[in-house]
Amino acid sequence: MVAPPDNDVLWARALHVTHNGSPALTGVSLGVREGEILAVSGPRGSGKTTLLRCLSGQLLPQQGEVWFNSSPVHTMGPLVRERLRRDRFGWIDPEPHLVPELTAWENVALPLMLRGGSHRSAKPAAQEWLERLDIGGCARKRPHALLQAERQRVAVARALVTTPSVIFADEPTAPLHRADRAHVLRTLTTAARSHGITVVLATHDPELAALADRAVTLLDGRRVKTVHLPDTDAPPGPGPAAGAARASEAGTAPGAGPGAGPGPSDAEGRAACSLSV
Amino acid sequence: MLALRLARGAHPLVQLRRLLVAAAAAGTGFLLLCTLAYAMEHPGAGSVLRLAWCVAPIAATVYFAVAVARTDPGTRPRAGLSAVGLGPARLRVLAAISTAVACALGSMVALLVFLHLRGDLSGLPFDGAAAELLAAERPLPLAAALTLLTVVPLAASATSAAALRPRSAKAGGVEEPAAPAPAPSGLPWGVALLAAGLAVETYASGRGGGPGGGLPMPGGADGNPAGILAGWALTALGLALAGPGLTYLCGRVLQAARPGAVRLLAGRVLQEEARRIGRPLGVVCAVASGAYASAVLYAGPRPGVGPLTTLGALLVAGCAVLTLATAAVEARQSRADTTAALLRLGAPATMLRGSAALRAGALTTVFAPLTWLVAELAALPLGR
Structure with a gap:
């Protein structure tokens, strides 16, 4: 077992995951540096969500290693991983998934209370984060009375309220319109930068990936250097999903991670490219 | 046929619930048949009252069957089935059919046990064990027995179809948080x-x-x-x-x-x-x-x-x-x-x-x- 590089908060090596026999990740390696915003981009079905679930300890890879701050996540028991998620990680789903019985501020305060915080201390913290995300007026409303963009912002506040080490955002802006999309993402990245939170952002939208410090591209469960889509000016929805992705190793990747391992994964990436052309 | 196919592929726990409905229907059907036997033996005023007492088990069975039909995953609106045109309205029919099938199965079992205990069916232990109690010497009026046995399946399937009628236009798969239920006023x-x-x-x-x-x-x-x-x-x-x-x-x-x-x-x-x-x-x-x-x-x-x-x-x-x-x-x-x-x-x-x-x-x-x-x-x- 090789010890991971010291400056990486999260580090994964040669992850292999199959969902019921069909391969989802085949030999993906990457490192996430402390405090950076890393975009994991790629079309639908390229294994972004699976990668995020592996990194956050929700899913154990069949092969490969995941290290968080020099502790091995892949060997932890389910209870330890659960505590790790609760104490160190935040998670944002594509859908808000708020608890419908609780008001907005109670939803935001829930992670604090799950960590054992008291009602008295959780309330002002939740209120403060709602104010910061411009939805302080909705604090007493239940999710059914909120707009979808407001709900998603509540979900972002819920992930930020504990100021975790890493936030995993799985297509956090998928159900939103473009204006809301930019706003939600800007608030997330600003808050993350000001609090030194590392963000791993899965997105199929190249525009959103451009907001990140660094981008990692997945294609069919493999890591590739860059993906040239046939028509980048086209609206971002159907283009990547059509899967007519052409990858070339000649393009300049915006900084390949140090843990990225130029050996096997690149070769596999090339194999994927030649297949997909 | 679709109801049967959906029922065949269900989870064992779901099958157990349906089996329990069948068991309850069997018990109620047996009670009804025993009331019939009593009425054949003692043609008098007492038998009507006995039949009236059977309303309590019938009501309980129907109540349970409706609760099971509600939880049945086969009758839940599903995005896939909704897309092919099998929306809440058609699923209601499916629910009614599967409830009727479960209850009819129970009624069949009740009839078999009843005939067996009367001694009409032989070849098993306890043949005719309750022959005199169940008026074995008189021929069983078939129409009356069948009428009594169809009470539970009909009532249960009609009630579950009524209980599962689509309340809102909410199709399956759409995730919108529901408005909080108002405080019960009863x-x-x-x-x-x-x-x-x-x-x-x-x-x-x-x-x-x-x-x-x-x-x-x-x-x-x-x-x-x-x-x-x-x-x-x-x-x-x-x-x-x-x-x-x-x-x-x-x-x-x-x-x-x-x-x-x-x-x-x-x-x-x-x-x-x-x-x-x-x-x-x-x-x-x-x-x-x-x-x-x-x-x-x-x-x-x-x-x-x-x-x-x-x-x-x-x-x-x-x-x-x-x-x-x-x-x-x-x-x-x-x-x-x-x-x-x-x-x-x-x-x-x-x-x-x-x-x-x-x-x-x-x-x-x-x-x-x-x-x-x-x-x-x-x-x-x-x-x-």
């Missing part, structure tokens, strides 16, 4: 009916309906004035009506005064599920208090309880308890999304279980003493 009515029932009962027993003055009870313990029975019915109705309101109040108290995560979730969920859980819970309490009162009634120097009365009582009690369990399963199914989201947040599974245990404990602390009190008050006039 509590004052329930309390009023409860009080009225107890008063009627006490008044009727105070008037001293002498032996033989009223409706005969099953199992031969006759001599109870109709007033007491009416009082019992009112009390049971009151408990069933008050159940949701009391459950809502429980939830409200649980989440009051600066709750932590466990109390907050337990209380709010109880408030949300008040209607779903509260009604069967009220029915269980009503049945329990009735059981207590009848235990007091039959403990006296009166004739013992016959096997058919025991069967009927067991059917009613079992259906009530199973309906409560099914309602709990339904509540859990409807909250599966939220539970998954909470687990992704890192909520410990022990916390979720603790919240569920807290809910159950709160309901028990409220409903157990209430049931005991109502049962004591209801049994008070009977003991004299």
